[in-house]
Amino acid sequence: MAEVGAADAAQEREFLTYSGPTPGVKYPLSVTYCGECTMPIEYCEYYVNYEKCKEWLQKNVPDAFEKLTLGKASGEGEADKKEEGAEGEKKKRQTRGGKGLMKAKKKVEPQGIRMWTASRGKKKKVTIVVGLASYEIDLKEACKFFATKFSCGSSVSGDDEIVIQGDVKDDLFDILPEKWSQIDEDDIDDLGEKK
Ligand SMILES: [Zn+2]
Numbered sequence: 195m196a197e198v199g200a201a202d203a204a205q206e207r208e209f210l211t212y213s214g215p216t217p218g219v220k221y222p223l224s225v226t227y228c229g230e231c232t233m234p235i236e237y238c239e240y241y242v243n244y245e246k247c248k249e250w251l252q253k254n255v256p257d258a259f260e261k262l263t264l265g266k267a268s269g270e271g272e273a274d275k276k277e278e279g280a281e282g283e284k285k286k287r288q289t290r291g292g293k294g295l296m297k298a299k300k301k302v303e304p305q306g307i308r309m310w311t312a313s314r315g316k317k318k319k320v321t322i323v324v325g326l327a328s329y330e331i332d333l334k335e336a337c338k339f340f341a342t343k344f345s346c347g348s349s350v351s352g353d354d355e356i357v358i359q360g361d362v363k364d365d366l367f368d369i370l371p372e373k374w375s376q377i378d379e380d381d382i383d384d385l386g387e388k389k
Pocket of ligand 1: 241
């Protein structure tokens with residue numbers, strides 16, 4: 195019993211540390227594991243960093259790589275071919291790989307932009323802008339842009355919130371769509387002043 199366990203562990207280790215073709219072994223093996231994403235190389239294309247995988251494959255298993263990229267349909271599925279038809283197997287493979295490895299791309303729909311002013315101190319006002327990130331705008335860059343544009347302080351103050359010194363709401367109606375074409379003037383909501 196113990197011997198089996200040790201053998202398993204050794205095998206496991208070999209699996210984990212596998213880093214290239216072994217001399218004298220005929221390639222491709224039924225399953226070749228990628229040194230980049232650690233998955234069977236058929237799955238590499240689902241990996242978020244497939245470009246890295248490709249580099250690894252090209253370097254370490256050029257034959258298999260060529261097969262993967264050129265004759266995709268031909269040598270595929272030797273590892274776990276079962277009673278299922280080729281079509282079903284392929285489908286399963288795709289959903290399985292997709293779910294497991296593809297980074298769920300968080301596509302945020304544009305939420306509209308809200309802005310309002312608030313008082314800071316006796317006379318000072320700030321403008322708060324919320325929603326830019328949902329237009330795939332980098333908030334830090336936006337801050338820099340506002341700071342330059344208005345010659346004032348501007349900072350990211352939340353998940354999707356920017357504070358600009360001064361009351362610049364009126365300007366923003368023009369400036370935002372001008373700077374970022376994905377923003378429509380109608381997307382911008384002026385919520386007035388909040389205390
Ligand atoms: Zn890979």
